[in-house]
Amino acid sequence: MANSKFEYVKDFERPDYLLPNTWVVVRIDGKGFTKLCAKYGFEKPNDKRALGLMNAAAKAVMTDLTDIVVSYGVSDEYSFVFHKTCTLYDRRESKLVSTVVSTFSAYYVYLWSTYFPDMPLAPPLPSFDGRAVCYPSVQNMRDYMSWRQADCHINNLYNTTFWTLIQQGKMDATDAERSLKGTLSKDKNELLYSQFHMNYNNEPEIFKKGSVVFRDYELVEPGSDNVAEKIDDLAEPVNQSKTQAENDKKRRAKARIVVEHLDVIKDDFWDRRPWLLSNKPGKIPKQT
Template identity: 35%
Template sequence: MANSKYSYVREFEQDSTLLNDCWIVVRVDGRAFSAFSNRHHFRKPNEPRALSVINSAAVQVMSEFDDIVLAYGHSDEYRYIEHLLYSFPVVFCLKETLNCIIDGNSMFDKFNTSIYTAVKILSCVVSLFTSSYCYYWSTFFPNTPLLSIPSFDARIVLYPTHRAVVDYFSWRHVDCHINNQYNTCFWCLILDGKSNDEAYNWLKGTTKVEKNEYLFTSHKLNYNNLPNIFKKGTTLVKSTTKAVNVDDENCLSYNTFDQLDNLSRREFSEGLGEDLVDKERKIWLEINPSELNELELKVKEKASEHNIFVLHCDIVKDSFWELVSPLISD
């Protein structure tokens, strides 16, 4: 279209170039997922198969784009960050903008762009995430066809400092815990015969201690013993310096993350309590550990092919960032 009478139309394009020397965080959220989860009969308060689909989609995004080295997600959210030391939303973090333009292996060089545009980043990440979600659906829901089309929205936030990005991920991590504790207590109340409104009213103003006490006194359910994937979400870390071998206990990188990731160390038996499950109403306050381990293995096998660690650990403490930093540094 260059040098033609029609070239003026390009003047209407908006400039979405991002600032240099800022950390780029891409957040991906499920759109209308309450209706989607109901139609596909997700278990409540957590559906581990759906979380596995989300995590597999996030791994696929990280494997395609070299600049994304850390991601965090819970519920229907994921967030990515590019080259930072170190619901579902999913969060992806990207390298600093200036570094990405210079870096010959940048994801954006693959698209032949000389400028760092928010529109291109968003479209690349959210489109691949959505298609990957559909692609991996049958892996974890082999007997449940997609009855509606899943969709996601995305946004970009720029953070000028390393501390701001760490605090952002810490905020999402804390939000995961708060939401999961609330939802677990809510569905426990529903299981005990309360209506939705009665459960909402009961939860108003309650403290963390009061929620935990209700779970234990009503069903002997210790919140602290719930799987970390529900309480702490999922953190994906791409190692740029060491190969990932999830079976080699002598591997330095494996031992490092073994200190953080203790998902398999559950403290309940294989048998599920009858008072914790209502199959008719799809309420499962406890999930069989063998199912969780089987799902986790599928996700980790895919992730290990791309030097990506799958963790369900505390990312608020400085010790996490100190351990992760050497694994993803250039």
Template identity: 55%
Template sequence: MANSKFEYVKAFERDDRILPSTWIVVRIDGRGFHKFTERHGFTKPNDARALHLMNAVAMEVVKDLPDIVLSYGISDEYSFVLKRNTTLFERRESKIVTTIVSNFTANYIYMWPDYFPETKLQRPLPTFDGRAVPYPTTHILRDYMRWRQVDAHINNLYNTTFWALIQQGGMTAAEAEKELAHTLSADKNEILFSRFGINYNKEDEMYKKGSVIFREFEKGKEVDGGEDVPDERMTKSQLEKRKKAYKKSQIVVRFVDIMNDPFYDERPWILGTAKE
């Protein structure tokens, strides 16, 4: 860019680079999605079409940004975890967040007809907001993922019971809210089973656990070293091997437990092997 007397305005830009050597989580949420779901006739308590759309869109984001090592989605929310040593956009928060949010929003609108072929999008069009949070250790990052999956279970159990009381029990929304006030998980499970014959344990895993997106490798073709070996410390041949492995990897969505060790122990290329 040519220099000019007006270039001084760049001095007003804020340095928003995220702390180095930290995991970066970008969480996006749908704006005004309660009204959006009503306006577009989403099925309650869960609309499989809408959740599969969210998953397909998130997979496109992961495909576009290889530095994303793990994603987790529930309802109209998705969390994207960038590798700890990422240098994407020089770790500038504004560029990382706006890129992920705009990518997600554009793909959501573009892919909408694939999942809702008979429902035309109405204005206001769907939009998402986002924020980036740095987590200094793998332990804290995993606690973040646990928090989101616990929320998925709590919210889905409540919503499943709430809508059963309305749709099958004939209650109003106010009556259902009053019925569920101060109830525990065991109480909700009892209401579902005793009144409506619903065994919550047999509900769709996507609804109960949320959606987990990551790169899966052929057995024996994993990325050597995972996150334990930063790119700048790898030899040229190691970097080339990593690039080839990533190209051959398959981006998958699974509905699994990410609360405990097995998921990560079986896939050390996601977060590495460090237990800090």
């Protein structure tokens, strides 16, 4: 680039490198989605079309950005986890966040007609904001994922009960809110069952657990040699040549990306998928 007298303005840029050797979570949230849901008549308490669209956009982001190891979504939010060894954009916060947010937003709009064919988009268009948080240990990162899934359950149970009171119990929003004030989970479950013969446990897993997106490799049996290492040791960086790193990247790019509705709080999810912590591609499952 040619030098000029105006180049001094670069000195005003703020360095925003994220802490090295930490897990980076970029979390995006819908901007003004309450109005968007009302505008397009999203079903309450959950709209499978809207959730499907969120998941499809998340899969597209992970396809484009192979550095993301796992993501978790519920409602109008998604969390994308970059491995602690990630060096994408030299770990610049502004670059990572803006890339994830813009890529997700672009695919969300692009895929809209697939899930809402009879509702063409019109301004104001859907948009998302984002932030990045660094977590120093595997346990911290897992606790973050557990927090989001626990939040999903708590919110969904409340919303399911709230909207059942309105839709089937013919209450208005104020009365429904008042009747749920101070109730515990067991109270909401009992209310649903006793008044509406509804067993919350039979609700779709996507509503209760949210969506987990990851690359699909052959599962590992817990307790085998592949998962014998301590979880933090498993995530430690390994010395790789540039060629080895490129080969791993290509293998990740070839892996099928899946959306599942699984329990990420318990150890089993992580134990059977050691590649999530190690960032080492596993074996591609045999096609049946």
